[in-house]
Amino acid sequence: MDHYFRAGSALINEAGYSYEKIKAYLLSEIEGGRLVTGSKIPSENELARQFGVVRMTVNRAITELVGEGIIYRIKGSGTYVSDGRFDTTLIEIAPISETVSKRGASHSAKVQTVRPFPASKVLARDFNLEEGAPLFTSEILHFSDSRPIQYEVRYVNPQVAPDYLLQDFERITPTEYLIAVAPIQRVEYVITAIVPTLHIANVLELVPHEPVLMLRRRTFAFGKVASLAELHHPSSRFEFSGVI
Structure with missing residues (x-):
């Protein structure tokens, strides 16, 4: 375990450069291919136990690697290995599971379809690809407790997420x-x-003539269009809100 003493107002680590050892270890794991792009690295608590140091020491090593663009943090999820080719500005998007949880309900999902899909002319334009280029598609019904709250139709670029299916x-x-x-x-x-289409109206259990609030969202990663999502919500049971 690290030991500390105060010298004036400075906090000195008697263990010397323990954080550099942790930093070097993580770099060797990444460079050796044991931690690949997108891999989640061990938590600060796990690394602290592994190296016999306090969490603050681990945090310093991770913070430096984040600053160098080697890894990146996702709030509430963990720390992951970066691609290393782009300067990435992380933008937070709350998944529907988090939105449901914050409202005091339980989230569940039922997959309707997940499959390869050739890009139509419109989708090819959305993804900056050639018509007929391979995409992935999924349709998923999300529930808040037992009530349907979102019907998700999504298209994904295989170049960005090859293991999506x-x-x-x-x-x-x-x-x-x-x-x-x-x-x-x-x-x-x-x-x-x-x-909504008749299918979406049925699966969302809408009342007659009820509209849906549809969020159409296109996201970019690694310099490419990563995903196009069309998220349908019952207008009587869902609202969008935010603070600017």
Whole structure:
């Protein structure tokens, strides 16, 4: 365990440069391929136990690596290995599971489909790809307690998230997964009230003639369009709010 003593107003670490050892260890794990891009590194508590130091020492090592762009933090999720090719400005997007939880309810999800999908002319333009280029698509119904609260239609760029189809989206939301593997650099979105398709009206259990609030959100990561999501919400049971 580290030991500290005060010299004037400075806090001196008797263990010397323990944080540099932790920093060197993490760098060797990354450079050796044992921690790859998008991998979650051990928590500060785990590293503190492993090296027999206090958490503050680990935090210094991690903070320096974050500052160097080697790793990045996601609030409430953990610390991950960066791609290293781009200066990334992290933008926080709350997954639907977090939104539901903050309202005191329990989130669950039912996957409707997850599959490869060739880009239509419109989607190719959205993703800056050629028509027919491979994309992934998923449709997922999200619940707040037992009531449907969001129908998610999403298209994903395989160049950004090649393992997207392998994920269990009843355990982790697509938003949580994509944030972990592709830190968001930019977001474009628009919210509109629209008449839903019959299918969406049925699965969201809407009353007759009830519109949905549809959030259409395009996210960018690693210099590419990463995802395009169309998130449909019952207008009688959902609202968007924020503080500027």
